Amino acid sequence: MRISVIGCGYLGAVHAAGMASLGHDVVGIDVDAAKVERLKAGHAPFYEPGFEDLLREQLASGRLRFSTDPSAAHGALVHFVAVGTPQRDESGAADLTAVRAAVAALAPRLRPGDLVVGKSTVPVGTARELLDRLRVVAPGASLAWNPEFLREGFAVGDTLTPDRLVLGVRGGTPEETAIGQRDAALLDEVYATILATGTPRLVMDLETAELVKTAANAFLATKISFINAMSELCEATGADVTRLADAIGHDARIGRRFLGAGLGFGGGCLPKDIRAFRARAEDLGVGEALGFLGEVDAINLRRRTHVVDLAEQLTGGLVGRRVAVLGLAFKPSSDDVRDSPALAVVAELTARGAIVRGYDPEAGANALRVLPELDLAATAFDAARDAEVVIVATEWAEFRDLDPAASGLRELVANPSVIDARNCLDRDAWTAAGWNVVALGRGSHRAVTRSGTGVPAA
Numbered sequence: 001m002r003i004s005v006i007g008c009g010y011l012g013a014v015h016a017a018g019m020a021s022l023g024h025d026v027v028g029i030d031v032d033a034a035k036v037e038r039l040k041a042g043h044a045p046f047y048e049p050g051f052e053d054l055l056r057e058q059l060a061s062g063r064l065r066f067s068t069d070p071s072a073a074h075g076a077l078v079h080f081v082a083v084g085t086p087q088r089d090e091s092g093a094a095d096l097t098a099v100r101a102a103v104a105a106l107a108p109r110l111r112p113g114d115l116v117v118g119k120s121t122v123p124v125g126t127a128r129e130l131l132d133r134l135r136v137v138a139p140g141a142s143l144a145w146n147p148e149f150l151r152e153g154f155a156v157g158d159t160l161t162p163d164r165l166v167l168g169v170r171g172g173t174p175e176e177t178a179i180g181q182r183d184a185a186l187l188d189e190v191y192a193t194i195l196a197t198g199t200p201r202l203v204m205d206l207e208t209a210e211l212v213k214t215a216a217n218a219f220l221a222t223k224i225s226f227i228n229a230m231s232e233l234c235e236a237t238g239a240d241v242t243r244l245a246d247a248i249g250h251d252a253r254i255g256r257r258f259l260g261a262g263l264g265f266g267g268g269c270l271p272k273d274i275r276a277f278r279a280r281a282e283d284l285g286v287g288e289a290l291g292f293l294g295e296v297d298a299i300n301l302r303r304r305t306h307v308v309d310l311a312e313q314l315t316g317g318l319v320g321r322r323v324a325v326l327g328l329a330f331k332p333s334s335d336d337v338r339d340s341p342a343l344a345v346v347a348e349l350t351a352r353g354a355i356v357r358g359y360d361p362e363a364g365a366n367a368l369r370v371l372p373e374l375d376l377a378a379t380a381f382d383a384a385r386d387a388e389v390v391i392v393a394t395e396w397a398e399f400r401d402l403d404p405a406a407s408g409l410r411e412l413v414a415n416p417s418v419i420d421a422r423n424c425l426d427r428d429a430w431t432a433a434g435w436n437v438v439a440l441g442r443g444s445h446r447a448v449t450r451s452g453t454g455v456p457a458a
């Protein structure tokens, strides 16, 4: 089948290559000419394990190409929309400019029977708005919503072997239901190889499909903030949040995943999605229903302040003190620094007068774009040289696997103090190697300075 994918970022580029690997003839379209050039040349414009190999393989197969020209979508039967929906402003609402522009640019290229498929994360009601617009500007074309649940760092696997496929289609009247059934059948063809493996397929109305996505992210964010709230209790009482998470996680109704206490969530999805969800609920007159997401956000931002407070305590005042921050990406196996908790910590440390050196295996260049003043080290050891405190802010395997005894790191630092802001280090091994280890929520640091509501995004 001929497919177009509009927007070739972290989601769209992987989706385009993934669809080509299923045997479809795919064109990826993006307004960013530099990104398109990189993709055409077989270079991933971002770090994502396995993506570059897939990209090259599919370019070589002849089934995948890229363009900046919206006309390249003409002739495709299914058009995935995967453009960005960032936070618009302080209200938290989503900025739908790119989604509307993408659909407007597609409209004149659509033929009757073509299907536009939303993959971007949008506020509930967006699909209906776009469909109403299409009825006017591209009658005969249809629209479905097929939200995406991939995680960065696992994007290729999540695209090709998703937990489930959610298909939001038209319905209501008999005529609309018939169109919706046809649209779902077309998506079944697109995903035939994936469905053949028994992947659950859930067909629903457009609004429910939009809500499934934002509800899933709201739940994940809530789970993380819940365990981080428990972390605050653990620190106040001397308890250990990792033991607590293990114990409650054994209950299958709770589950251990996403109970990783630490510096909290960041990235291009969870923070902006919970804010947009709240803003949309306000618009709909049901703001109270999602009021708790404000608390989820506040708990999350408090983690960032807390880590900086701990560094201040450990150094006895941050002005002129050397701090190493290991990890700048919002999570390991990604170079994405959008709303990265690690970068927020760097910014706040710097604002409080510390001399910060940062290091990340992949995200250094992106970090410099956000914080041009960042003193970026080439290795973890470089960053740690003469540091009075080392902060592990992203749990890259490179840091997790550091041997505190054999690595020689202790000899490099001015003071062997480490804040394990992701609870990823072997505390006993580090302590045995002579380090003072402060692990978040693990009872070792009861006196905590509280300051304000949290550090905003860098």
Ligand SMILES: NC(=O)c1ccc[n+]([C@@H]2O[C@H](COP(=O)([O-])OP(=O)(O)OC[C@H]3O[C@@H](n4cnc5c(N)ncnc54)[C@H](O)[C@@H]3O)[C@@H](O)[C@H]2O)c1
Pocket: 006, 007, 008, 009, 010, 011, 012, 029, 030, 031, 032, 035, 082, 083, 084, 085, 098, 101, 102, 105, 119, 120, 121, 122, 148, 149, 150, 151, 152, 268, 269
């Ligand atoms: N990143 C993820 O892991 C992920 C997972 C699931 C859902 N999502 C959602 O998918 C959407 C995209 O996220 P992303 O992380 O890929 O963002 P991104 O910023 O990496 O990519 C968006 C791309 O869209 C392009 N673009 C913008 N306007 C365009 C237009 N009018 N026509 C063509 N291209 C245009 C941009 O140049 C950019 O390359 C968002 O709604 C996000 O919430 C992302």
Ligand SMILES: O=c1ccn([C@@H]2O[C@H](COP(=O)(O)OP(=O)(O)O[C@H]3O[C@H](CO)[C@@H](O)[C@H](O)[C@H]3O)[C@@H](O)[C@H]2O)c(=O)[nH]1
Pocket: 121, 148, 149, 150, 151, 152, 153, 217, 220, 224, 257, 258, 259, 260, 261, 262, 263, 264, 265, 266, 267, 268, 269, 270, 273, 330, 331
């Ligand atoms: O136990 C945990 C798990 C995650 N995190 C943090 O939470 C953030 C988000 O992590 P993750 O969800 O793995 O990354 P994303 O790639 O942003 O994926 C989320 O956002 C995507 C975009 O909407 C969705 O598609 C995914 O299903 C959803 O997991 C990161 O900062 C993690 O460090 C924790 O602090 N503790």
